Amino acid sequence: MITPEQLTEYHKDILKEIGNIGAGHAATALSELMQKSIDMALPTVKLVPFHEVVQMVGGEETVVAATFFRVTGDAPGNMFLIFTLDEATTILRELTGDPEVDEERILTSEMTRSALQETGNILAGSYLSSFSDFTGLNLSPSVPFLTIDMAAAVLSFGLMEMSQVSDYAIIIDTQLKNGSSKQTGVDSHFLLLPDPDSFQKIFQSLGVPLNE
Template sequence: MPSFIERINSIHLDILKEVGNIGAGHAATALSTLLDRKVDMKVPDVRIVSFDEMMDLAGGPENIVASVFLRIEGEAPGSMFFVLSLNQAEHFIKLMTGLDCKYNNYSTYPELAVSALQELGNILSGSYLSSLSDFTQLNLYPSVPQLSIDMVGAVISFGLLELSQVSDFAIVIDTAIFEEEDKNESFDGHFFLIPDPASFETIFASLGVPIDEYNN
């Protein structure tokens, strides 16, 4: 019997990329309104990776990042993380609030900066989840997003504490965010969508591409 990861192919990933691009379009519209400037978002790649690869993509277990975590409830439960490097997080804080923040071990971001990052996470995660729900016609509901600024390993381990024994893979949706004034510079983040084990089958079946149908 092929392993789970061997049963996923380019058809499944292409459909997830399309879902991601539509979610990115919704998020770009919301961000443009929030920032009062034109923002464009693209999804250059979607893939399925192991937990170790997920941490490597975010800079390694000891790399400090800004991360928004939420639980997905409903017909395909799971977890979602949006991860930004500190430099990118601080860029968005400045765009959204005018604050010039630098994180270090002795001081954290002021409350206004934290609220800005939470709002950014709300917009992005909500847009992707809404797109996935529309595509699959599944009822999916987000929990209240939680912002963490910590090492990648600690952030992900905390979020997945209850799932670590049963879920081995994450769907990675790369996200490139461009400002209209400078299309040559993008700010790249990662969405990690981690369906509970049975939810992978539910999501792909609802997208019209059951996992086993394309692997016979």
């Protein structure tokens, strides 16, 4: 299992490139679904204690719409696609052509929630497919789990198992934003959290030594 001391700037650059390739394909897929420009910020790689992860998406009490996936295969881990409720509403209006979609509809309509879940499924599949192509590793997303809740509750769902084997998370974080939006801030996050044992497999697949 790779330790924080072994994660050099060189390794972080490799992980950023993985995030760049994966999220770039996901942003392209979202652009095609919505038929509009989707911007992508440069990925960041962060080593943070579990209790600080929620600060990355706006704080514990921020209500978000999140799709969670368990990544299975050669390098298991967890993946979150997290939207603000405003962005989830915008995406669903674009996809369904229904201007009446609002936050209440997302909370109460099974059909609306299914559309958002399937959107997450498409984006996660696109991300992991490009990740697999880049590394040569076999990776697949689980059936997506959609939840709308405060960020602390959403993230604890996917971090509970990991926290039993480590007290930190290495997170590849990429931000996606509606390219035509005039608002400031970030509309969504793609968080990829490989299991601690997966980092060695990822670096080995790329021929990158841990002591570089």
